[in-house]
Amino acid sequence: MPSKLELLPAVDVRDGQAVRLVHGESGTETSYGSPLEAALAWQRAGAEWLHLVDLDAAFGTGDNRALIAEVAGAMDIKVELSGGIRDDDTLAAALATGCTRVNLGTAALETPEWVAKVISEFGDRIAVGLDVRGTTLRGRGWTRDGGDLYETLARLDSEGCARYVVTDIAKDGTLQGPNLELLRNVCAATDRPVVASGGVSSLDDLRAIAELVPLGVEGSIVGKALYAKAFTLEEALEAVSS
Numbered sequence: 525m526p527s528k529l530e531l532l533p534a535v536d537v538r539d540g541q542a543v544r545l546v547h548g549e550s551g552t553e554t555s556y557g558s559p560l561e562a563a564l565a566w567q568r569a570g571a572e573w574l575h576l577v578d579l580d581a582a583f584g585t586g587d588n589r590a591l592i593a594e595v596a597g598a599m600d601i602k603v604e605l606s607g608g609i610r611d612d613d614t615l616a617a618a619l620a621t622g623c624t625r626v627n628l629g630t631a632a633l634e635t636p637e638w639v640a641k642v643i644s645e646f647g648d649r650i651a652v653g654l655d656v657r658g659t660t661l662r663g664r665g666w667t668r669d670g671g672d673l674y675e676t677l678a679r680l681d682s683e684g685c686a687r688y689v690v691t692d693i694a695k696d697g698t699l700q701g702p703n704l705e706l707l708r709n710v711c712a713a714t715d716r717p718v719v720a721s722g723g724v725s726s727l728d729d730l731r732a733i734a735e736l737v738p739l740g741v742e743g744s745i746v747g748k749a750l751y752a753k754a755f756t757l758e759e760a761l762e763a764v765s766s
């Protein structure tokens with residue numbers, strides 16, 4: 525288990541643009557321009573990871589597959605790829621970008637047999653995104669309920685899932701601070717590493733998440749706070765460096 529918190533700056537792509545959403549709701553986009561420029565900027569600032577999301581694929585409003593492949597291919601750093609990876613074809617396309625790992629969301633809720641199969645086939649190249657409101661999972665662009673967080677976690681653990689990316693939808697894109705209680709509860713329920721997502725607004729939030737590393741939190745996705753310039757990525761990396 526790493527001793528320092530990994531940071532994963534996010535580039536979420538909708539209609540060819542880097543965007544941030546509020547609570548993951550379609551229609552709340554703020555646009556930040558070229559996804560490639562954003563990703564390269566995080567890489568130049570010292571990021572070791574990029575969290576890259578095809579929001580159109582997640583919402584079922586098309587996809588940005590070629591652009592996502594271009595961005596992933598241009599990175600010298602590790603890439604975690606999410607959004608619309610739900611069957612053999614979309615998984616093959618995602619893995620072919622050279623990304624380090626993919627996050628499966630909806631598929632883990634709707635096609636559990638397929639997810640168990642790809643977990644056994646691809647090991648730690650597969651993570652599952654547990655996107656929750658309260659303790660209810662949400663899929664299909666976070667528009668549909670998909671079962672209980674802890675039941676699903678137990679099932680995925682038993683199938684050998686390597687890692688979870690836990691997003692509190694109520695916090696995502698709000699700059700209201702992370703849900704530390706949720707992270708503690710998920711860490712208590714699994715021995716697999718957890719990547720935190722949603723709500724980071726300050727360096728103190730990142731320091732608070734870093735205190736959960738001994739419990740099993742491995743990393744934190746940072747989105748809106750970076751785009752809103754609440755702090756720089758260099759400052760964030762320094763804040764979690766010890």
Ligand SMILES: O=C(O)c1ccccc1N[C@@H]1O[C@H](COP(=O)(O)O)[C@@H](O)[C@H]1O
Pocket residue numbers: 536545547548549577579581582583606607608609610627628629630631653655663664665666689691696
């Ligand atoms: O990241 C977001 O803001 C987001 C908002 C709404 C839906 C999904 C979002 N992101 C990530 O997409 C995958 C889920 O995609 P799918 O269900 O597998 O198609 C998941 O990692 C979400 O965190």
